[in-house]
Amino acid sequence: MIQQPVLVNLAISSGEPAGVGPEVSFAAALAFLQEQPAATITLLGDASLFPISSIPKGLSARLRVEPIPLSAPVISGQLNPTNAQYVLDILDKATKGCLNGRFDAMVTAPIQKSVINDGVTSNDALFTGHTEYLAKLCNQDHVVMMLCATLPAGFLGLQRSHALRVALVTTHLPLRDVASALNYEHILETIRIVDADLRAKFGIARPVIRVAGLNPHAGESGYLGREEIDVITPAIEAAKELGTEVSGPYPGDTMFDAGCLESVDAFIAMYHDQGLAPFKFVSFGGGVNVTLGLPIIRTSVDHGTALDIAGKGIADSGSMFEALSLAYQLAVNSQNANI
Ligand SMILES: NC(=O)c1ccc[n+]([C@@H]2O[C@H](COP(=O)([O-])OP(=O)(O)OC[C@H]3O[C@@H](n4cnc5c(N)ncnc54)[C@H](O)[C@@H]3O)[C@@H](O)[C@H]2O)c1
Numbered sequence: 001m002i003q004q005p006v007l008v009n010l011a012i013s014s015g016e017p018a019g020v021g022p023e024v025s026f027a028a029a030l031a032f033l034q035e036q037p038a039a040t041i042t043l044l045g046d047a048s049l050f051p052i053s054s055i056p057k058g059l060s061a062r063l064r065v066e067p068i069p070l071s072a073p074v075i076s077g078q079l080n081p082t083n084a085q086y087v088l089d090i091l092d093k094a095t096k097g098c099l100n101g102r103f104d105a106m107v108t109a110p111i112q113k114s115v116i117n118d119g120v121t122s123n124d125a126l127f128t129g130h131t132e133y134l135a136k137l138c139n140q141d142h143v144v145m146m147l148c149a150t151l152p153a154g155f156l157g158l159q160r161s162h163a164l165r166v167a168l169v170t171t172h173l174p175l176r177d178v179a180s181a182l183n184y185e186h187i188l189e190t191i192r193i194v195d196a197d198l199r200a201k202f203g204i205a206r207p208v209i210r211v212a213g214l215n216p217h218a219g220e221s222g223y224l225g226r227e228e229i230d231v232i233t234p235a236i237e238a239a240k241e242l243g244t245e246v247s248g249p250y251p252g253d254t255m256f257d258a259g260c261l262e263s264v265d266a267f268i269a270m271y272h273d274q275g276l277a278p279f280k281f282v283s284f285g286g287g288v289n290v291t292l293g294l295p296i297i298r299t300s301v302d303h304g305t306a307l308d309i310a311g312k313g314i315a316d317s318g319s320m321f322e323a324l325s326l327a328y329q330l331a332v333n334s335q336n337a338n339i
């Protein structure tokens, strides 16, 4: 029997209105819907930010702008804290729509964390990013940020195209706080979530995972730091006992070994730039950020608000296109798993 393609309803939160979010969202939505007939997109944001009249007739039934009003007019490239709550309102609506089944997945355009902290004063919790905010909205204690890209055949000697995935133990916190945020339970839970979601959501039967150390040369047997001995190795060993194919801790400077790329499904880094600097160096503009451990599907672009080029019509919408594609694929996988 031929399986009918499932219809997937995606929501895009268009992000910081003064950044490139609205333009890459609109451009990528049009391109994606042209390629994928079994999808609809609801674009959340102020209607003035999108050239709605340019939507081709053939796509108008599948691309809908759901207006959420700005608090103040927007000048491209200029942040305005008055619109901070607007950005959160969009995220709240997209998340709620995913939780109640109206949307199958949400795809987020970039936000400027600083202006949300500048503008939203009623909530005294620091706003550090989508990942942490969505965890709170979805009542999850632990979620994992993972960035994914497809490296093409021939790149770095790859025989065939291969997925590069980099997950993080800690996300948005000052570097000086990283070491004290690392503990056995947190590292073990990160490995567990990466393993579980790669199996359940990405369809990888037995994920192979590499874990970095924290210190130079993975601590040099304790002479350059003890986190590897005290918490990272014990967590890796415990994960192995739970059936995960995981190894490490590897020195951060050599964990991303081109020779092992084809045999590794995910690399786990201890902190943001340890993992994302090598990731973005090889894939910036085509990567996707996905939050693991959430009860909903959420993907995002790999770039920021790019205030320097916002509104000039030169922003690359490739990462948003890839984020839509991955959200679609994860939603299809989830629908198939529930049949
Ligand atoms: N998903 C997200 O919400 C997300 C992701 C990363 C950064 N950010 C936020 O974005 C803000 C700015 O961050 P940043 O300056 O470190 O990084 P950035 O990605 O905004 O900019 C880095 C450089 O890349 C260029 N660039 C970025 N996106 C581009 C695109 N689509 N097309 C062409 N060029 C592009 C910019 O012009 C700039 O030169 C920060 O507040 C950061 O927290 C948000």
Ligand SMILES: N[C@H](C(=O)O)[C@H](O)COP(=O)(O)O
Binding pocket: 128, 129, 130, 131, 132, 145, 276, 289, 300, 301, 302, 303
């Ligand atoms: N750490 C992400 C990156 O560098 O691409 C970015 O800040 C977005 O994070 P959230 O998805 O948590 O907003």
